[in-house]
Amino acid sequence: MALSVPIDTREITITPVFKHVTVEDVPASEREGRQVMKTLEVVEVRFAGSKLYSPVFPIDAFWKRDGHKIMTYAERWADQYRDFLSGNEQKAAGTPLEMLKSYGVTDSQLSLCRALKIYSIEALDNLEGPNLKSLQMNANPLKEMARRFMADRNTGAKASDEIELLKAEIERLKQALPVNDPTSAEIAAAIQAADDEFERLSDDELKSLIKDRTGSAPRGTPSRQFLLNAVRELQGAA
Known part of the structure; x- marks a missing residue:
């Protein structure tokens, strides 16, 4: 089975997506007697397995206090924010779900995971509780595939040249994150398509x-x- 290199999974079920949004500048509109719009840099925070909850914060909003220093959301995900500023594609951390192909994952199950903001094998492996149940009939099969992949990766001893080949394959498979979340109808369709496979x-x-x-x-x-x-x-x- 294909192995890959372990990564930090402390926040693997959370994926930030930086973007520009245009909103009304209400004070300016009131002053000028016409609608005045302004463009803001924001981050949409996506939680793996969460159907519709994706809070959006200004990039300079307060995230937490580190001693006497206030840290913003831009600082929380500094690498991703730099990619956004540079115009680079934003990609999720972790091992692409396509690496589960040899474990039996289907195209409809891959689509289901993406619809539910699950972008990596590590995120799927760490999914628990209601967010895992959002996968419905596919929860157990997908969780088991992720568990087997992680077990194979953690116990396998691979030569350095093979690891480099696998790292290159992982980079090739990584896809740009969708800018917009799927609608509730699109999520329902993805769930139904994946569930229908049990009929076969x-x-x-x-x-x-x-x-x-x-x-x-x-x-x-x-x-x-x-x-x-x-x-x-x-x-x-x-």
């Missing part, structure tokens, strides 16, 4: 999924609808 599984494959989650396969000859409903309930309870 055979009865035996569905039984195997149920056995993996419960420790025993369904007895007798249950209907296909029973199997599908059981899998949906189990995956949704991730």
Whole structure:
């Protein structure tokens, strides 16, 4: 299996996206008796697995106090902010989700992850609670793929030249972050498309999924609808 180089995962489920927004300058509009607009530099903070919550802050807004110094959001993500100022593409930290191809990830599952702001394998591996459940039926399969990838990476011993090749492949696979979040309708469509893949599984494959989650396969000859409903309930309870 493909391995990669470990990274700092302390904030891996949080992705900043710097952008320009145009808003009304209300005091200036009131003074001049006409609408006056101004352009601001802001950062949109995206949380992996969060469907619609992405707060936006001015880049010079207060983030935290470090001793006597006030740190801004631009300082919090200084490298990403420099890329933004330089006109470079903003990319998420971590290992691209495409590296899970050999672990069985599908195109619809990749689209689902991106729709839910999950941009890396490390972010997927660190996903917990309600944000993990947002993946619905795909929560357990995707989480297991990420777990296996991380286990293989952490226990494998690779030669330095192979590591360099893998690092180059990771850089090639990295994609620019979308400037705008998907709409609720687009998120719902991505979830439905990924869930529909369970419809393509055979009865035996569905039984195997149920056995993996419960420790025993369904007895007798249950209907296909029973199997599908059981899998949906189990995956949704991730």
